[in-house]
């Protein structure tokens with residue numbers, strides 16, 4: 001479990017990466033090793049992690065040279081091959097190549113209460129083995145911009161907020177086009193680097209949509225963006241996409257099935273399980289009764305346990321521990337104050353608590 005925080009010195013990308021890599025060399029090496037194990041466990045046959053890591057590095061250098069500089073610095077500081085750090089940044093794309101289905105995870109809410117600042121919350125559901133693998137990173141840029149992100153060691157961003165009042169949250173999706181996109185050995189623009197690009201450069205929801213929509217991707221994902229003026233959108237990235245969905249009646253609820261017209265027909269979430277539907281239905285119903293006024297209101301609604309997978313996820317411990325899966329963190333974004341409210345574990349606060357049936 002992790003509530004580690006780190007603030008970089010004001011540096012250019014490569015030097016910033018070196019500083020981070022030196023500070024967290026052991027944690028970054030652990031993250032590389034855990035993803036190697038996870039990919040090999042999730043793949044249904046032989047899977048060459050090194051080949052895909054090399055492909056990831058080739059893509060990143062081409063599509064995001066500034067981010068490539070930072071990743072090269074992290075690798076140098078941590079004493080790791082640059083392809084290894086590239087593989088963390090493209091771990092979603094590489095996991096899709098290993099097995100295009102996997103798990104469904106993460107629930108996200110934006111609420112726009114009249115007369116109050118926007119409220120945004122995400123539960124980050126991921127592998128229990130990664131419990132120590134994340135931190136909150138503050139990045140001050142030489143030109144005065146500031147990015148804060150909850151991310152994994154060695155990965156440039158995940159959930160975050162910037163000094164211009166733009167926040168980003170991230171949910172994995174599964175689309176029929178994913179398998180075709182990776183069949184030729186291609187890796188598209190890593191989605192975590194698109195999150196970082198939004199945090200680096202966007203000053204509004206509209207700018208975030210433009211940044212996320214342009215490049216081709218190979219691992220379906222939604223980036224849900226809020227700004228301090230009440231802008232709110234979920235951008236559903238998939239090969240052939242994107243699709244967009246706006247807030248309705250002041251609320252936007254996002255789980256792991258497509259909710260845009262463009263993405264809906266290729267959605268594979270139903271082949272994985274019903275948790276994504278149960279979580280969305282629960283949150284939509286909860287907020288239809290009363291629009292959340294604060295992050296605490298959302299945390300309360302997210303304290304929801306079901307045997308089939310409620311919003312607050314606890315691991316089923318009868319499987320291979322490599323595949324234990326739960327809510328690792330609950331993060332609130334205050335886009336108006338430009339702050340993150342970071343909690344380890346799910347909204348109930350417990351890691352291995354017995355799952356009680358509640359409705």
Ligand SMILES: [Zn+2]
Nearest residue numbers: 312313346348
């Ligand atoms: Zn719980």
